[in-house]
Amino acid sequence: MKIIQVYQKLLKNYGLQGWWPLNNKYCPDNHKLELSKGEIFEISIGAILTQNTSWNNANTALNNLREKKLLTPKNILNADNELLTNCVKPAGYYNQKINYLKNFTKFFQKLKRAPGRMELLKIKGIGKETADSILLYAYKQPNFIVDAYTKRFFTRLGIIKGKNNYEEIKKLVEEKLPRKYELFQEFHALIVEHAKKHYSRKPYGLTDSLFNPDFQ
DNA sequence: TTCCAGGCAATAC
């Protein structure tokens, strides 16, 4: 099956996902909206908080920060450390994440334009997936995000085999699909939605009735 | 109780 067909099948089955959730809401018309600087910051902070953590846990932390008025660059950097820690705690890895948040925020404060991927990757705490999440959802750059779900799902479909690294998988998708951010946003969100149901527990994909002909 | 979540950096080989 071609990659574009995988996307079409997911879209037909689940519909538009409207990522990234902002202020506890998904935005189906996110594609058209011009994001404010505050919204760009919130998406970026959320991308860091959700590293290897469920969105539910990350979102609790995000709401804590919002409640304490810490969802602005200035206030995060001036925040009392104990307060910041308590806000971030539900997201897990809080000792690391409060520093990751500060590192990104210092970078963000000086930013006058959309960041480059390389610049983001230099920040301690921003790896490939987080950088691509920020670029794709906050800055609407056509970067495909590769995550653990994507690797499992594509492996199961036979799209990738064995030891593909992040950049190879990313390139594969970006070269085979129209380079539009709207498409990459929806595709990634759809993969996560589908994979949550069928690729969370080993053996991965055993219940994947949508893509396994044995179930049809 | 065990397993896993929208990873990353440091370290070891």
Add this chain to the structure above:
DNA sequence: GTATTGCATGGA
């Protein structure tokens, strides 16, 4: 360059 390990909360 690839493999392993520590980081941590909360839900299923």
